[in-house]
Amino acid sequence: AGTGHDAPIVFFSEDMNQKATERFRLEGELRQAIAHGQLELFHQPKVSLRNGRIVGAEALLRWNHPRHGLLTPGHFIPLAEDTSLILELGEWVLAEACRQIMLWRSTGLDMPPLAINLSARQFDRHLPKRIERLLDSFRISPQHLKLEITESLMVRNPDEVIHIMNELAAMGLGIALDDFGTGYSSLAYLKRFPITTLKIDRSFVIGVPHQPNDCAIAQAIVTMGKQLRQEIVAEGVENREQMHYLRQLGCDQLQGYLFSQPLPASQYERLVRDDVRL
Numbered sequence: 090a091g092t093g094h095d096a097p098i099v100f101f102s103e104d105m106n107q108k109a110t111e112r113f114r115l116e117g118e119l120r121q122a123i124a125h126g127q128l129e130l131f132h133q134p135k136v137s138l139r140n141g142r143i144v145g146a147e148a149l150l151r152w153n154h155p156r157h158g159l160l161t162p163g164h165f166i167p168l169a170e171d172t173s174l175i176l177e178l179g180e181w182v183l184a185e186a187c188r189q190i191m192l193w194r195s196t197g198l199d200m201p202p203l204a205i206n207l208s209a210r211q212f213d214r215h216l217p218k219r220i221e222r223l224l225d226s227f228r229i230s231p232q233h234l235k236l237e238i239t240e241s242l243m244v245r246n247p248d249e250v251i252h253i254m255n256e257l258a259a260m261g262l263g264i265a266l267d268d269f270g271t272g273y274s275s276l277a278y279l280k281r282f283p284i285t286t287l288k289i290d291r292s293f294v295i296g297v298p299h300q301p302n303d304c305a306i307a308q309a310i311v312t313m314g315k316q317l318r319q320e321i322v323a324e325g326v327e328n329r330e331q332m333h334y335l336r337q338l339g340c341d342q343l344q345g346y347l348f349s350q351p352l353p354a355s356q357y358e359r360l361v362r363d364d365v366r367l
């Protein structure tokens with residue numbers, strides 16, 4: 090497996106019985122992975138369209154599997170989501186992101202904010218307190234951490250979710266709506282949530298500037314986000330044509346292989362340290 094692409098799932102055979110066994114084994118291995126330090130956060134830079142500087146990063150989970158090599162989340166997050174393992178993974182990611190931020194700060198590096206992905210199942214009423222405790226124990230301020238959530242979360246139980254999100258926002262955490270445009274949330278909901286950032290999903294970015302429908306959707310998202318004073322990030326940007334189009338639309342930040350793959354922490358850190366313009 091590479092650093093970015095979702096390679097085909099290699100563990101599952103056609104045989105249903107064997108499939109169940111493999112699944113069971115993978116689940117056990119994943120449980121061990123946390124204890125044995127096989128998980129790692131990679132970091133993909135977010136680049137400002139104003140000056141080409143790195144203004145943030147997204148933390149993406151990787152599993153250094155002893156036999157299968159480096160696995161991307163497509164291989165194990167869906168499995169984890171089916172069990173309570175996603176909660177343990179989620180806690181690990183939160184703590185590890187905070188630890189990384191603390192490490193960077195302790196070396197005097199002024200690193201831009203780090204965003205982590207939250208599963209809908211992690212989003213309960215205790216989340217703000219858990220995050221607050223982590224921020225306190227690592228002595229980092231909330232401006233250094235951002236949360237990426239998806240629309241599926243917002244439709245489930247909007248009133249409760251709004252309440253939790255308001256608490257997180259009041260703490261000073263930025264909240265990004267991930268994969269925007271692919272879910273089912275009503276646009277009217279959007280203004281009730283304290284969302285600071287909209288991320289245009291890669292499935293629309295792929296089609297710009299040649300597919301009129303994708304262009305129309307990207308344009309609508311940017312227009313609406315601007316009206317709601319949200320920051321707009323486009324994900325999955327792979328070529329300069331897309332970059333030029335998205336810049337002309339008024340996107341604030343871009344993220345994608347055109348600039349960088351997700352990188353191990355040390356490599357990402359070097360890019361920021363050297364103030365590389367992507």
Ligand code: C2E
Nearest residue numbers: 093149150161162182206207208325326327345346347351
């Ligand atoms: P996502 O949040 O939409 O993350 C973006 C995905 O697109 C990442 O895949 C990234 O490597 C990939 N990507 C970035 N730039 C490009 C590009 O230019 N072209 C293409 N083709 N792909 C690009 P990755 O790392 O495999 O992660 C897949 C998904 O797994 C993420 O999608 C996110 O939903 C989930 N995920 C990753 N880390 C975590 C985590 O810590 N917790 C949870 N709950 N989910 C996570």
Ligand code: CA
Nearest residue numbers: 147206237267
């Ligand atoms: Ca994300």
Ligand code: CA
Nearest residue numbers: 267268288324
């Ligand atoms: Ca995304």
Ligand code: CA
Nearest residue numbers: 268290291324
């Ligand atoms: Ca996506």
